[in-house]
Amino acid sequence: MTLTYHLQIVNLLAALLLLISFAMLSQRRIAGLITLFAWQGAALAASTLLVAWSTGQHHLYYSAAITLVLKVIAMPWYFFHIVRKLDVDRDVEPMINIPTTMLIGIVLVIFAFNLALPISELSGTVMRSTLGIALATVLLAFLMMITRRKAIPQVIGFLAMENGLFFAATSTSYGMPLVVELGVALDVMVAVFVLSIFFFQIRETFDSLDLKHMEKLKEK
């Protein structure tokens, strides 16, 4: 009885995850985007924790803790720090085609659910039905990376994609082995660090973080 109750909360959190992905797609302010990213991490950590508790998968407690520390506290804090230092915290990105992007997003969600169907039928976990949402989160993050013209939103898109993949691993097979998860977390951390160095290099060279300056290398 409690399991179904927990499951409903996990499904609710999964829905929240998808909702946040859509919100990220339409968020034009960088500061708002970072906050949304932190909320996405929080939803992810909460659902992982709940799954760990209700199924007794102990290693998922560690995964939830890593997610909480890394994606809810450390990374958003670091991003806010960089954004202040680069003085772009009030930047607003001009995006003209938000409605079109949203429509493409809906198509992607339908596609993701269809793709997930045969896999989740084979899965034995309690939360197999959420695989579709995980895939949709990945695809929406991907869409966000394509539509953004600025460096920081693209990186947040990349991290949101990693969130989606993490959720996919949890919903199909209660997460990857702990060593691998630690390795992935380490890579993501290094990636954020390397990219923050990169932001300053781009800023120094182009005087802005707008990627429209970076479209020179093309096949003639």
Next chain:
Amino acid sequence: MEIYWLLGIPLTGGTFLALWGCRRHAPEINALFSLATLAAAAWLTRRIIEQGPLTVGDGWFFIDSFNVFLVALTAFVAFTTALFSRPYMRIEAEHGRLNPQRLRLYHSSYQIFIGAMLLALTTNNMGILWVAMEAATLATVLLVSLYRTPASLEAAWKYFILCGVGIALALFGTILLYFAAEKVLGPGGTALLWTELDGVKGELEPTVLQLAFVFLLVGYGTKVGLAPLHSWLPDAHAEGPTPVSAVLSGLLLNVALYAVMRSKVLVDGALGTDMAGNLMMGFGLLSVVLAAFLIRRQTDVKRMFAYSSIEHMGLITFAFGMGGAVANFAALLHMTMHSLTKSAIFFAVGHATQKAGTQLMDDIRGLIRTNPTIGWGLMLGTVAILGVPPFGVFASEFLIITTAMHDHPWATPFLLLALGVAFASIFGKVQPMVFGETELPKLPYQPALTPVFMHLGLVLMLGLFIPAYLADWYRQAAQLLGG
């Protein structure tokens, strides 16, 4: 034991050079660490040849003839590249393109990059393989943007974003693989160990593995530079420092293809069909043809040879896709030949562009007059990569094409056409660079061309005669890959 030395040395080197890398002798220290890595690799190789496949450290590392051959190749090219970069990077610094801090970053990242590739090659865990591939990407992002020019920053950004997305797809493939494996092997660490998976590959769920392979192929294939996901490759090769182009082209692409092949063995076992091989043949053939025609339009010499790398990686992927003992043998041989020859070419090109102060082929002329060794190095390297006998590339290409004629005759016209077009365009462009007229003065310094002739000598030797133990070694590896 050897394995810990093999992985420990580059890692220590990376840390050491990060702390003391701005000293005057950092380039020598870098070369010394690479030499030590090579020694460890040689030690490991000897043991594998004597004792056969080996599982070390509670099954965490697995070394058989397939990956030990790549370990040896990686350590060797890493060492010669370190030798080449010693004078090369010093001159770049004198030209004011680099400062001591950037040199420190370069040396430290170089060692970490080599360490990450060796980890990817030796690990038995498909998840760690992913982690190591991503680490290798991250180590090179800042190397591509080392000169901080607008173009190099753009190239590095593109490299990160495209390979980041690619490798995220590969992570999803790994998740699916784990999902299928966990049903058979039970949850926990062992379900991603390649040796365990190989033992039960017949029982893995075919539909899941099919989907997993598509994601793994597209994901790691982005790093191999397979068309249509190749667009980061020419930019990163052209804008990064030349030693980085040499190791990216000669080593990283191989390691990414290694990851695809490890997955293919599992998928073939689970499916019992040619689905994986056919996909690889398709991507391979597309890369060969597309790259050959794009070579014609290049004006930048490093870009042109980057496209040539796409062409050759496509050819190797195609050969692995055909499968079978002969094609696998040819693909492994071609991997070796391409690594050695392409890095030799990049060394020669590096000196040529450094001297001319430009990478535009129209502005580089008459190398044979200003510096005969560079001129001959570039010419011989080019002739070798184009598959002219008696160089080894001819032997491997000949094997690939004859196998294709026998097993998949429809593909031969495309392959021959592409190779012909690539030959005509590259030779036509390199010839005036080497033999044309020039007013440029002679080179004021002695270039470091020992690595170039070392590599070309090996390629020539392997073209004329493959020692029996080496042929056995390749044959064993080819057998492992099955297909």
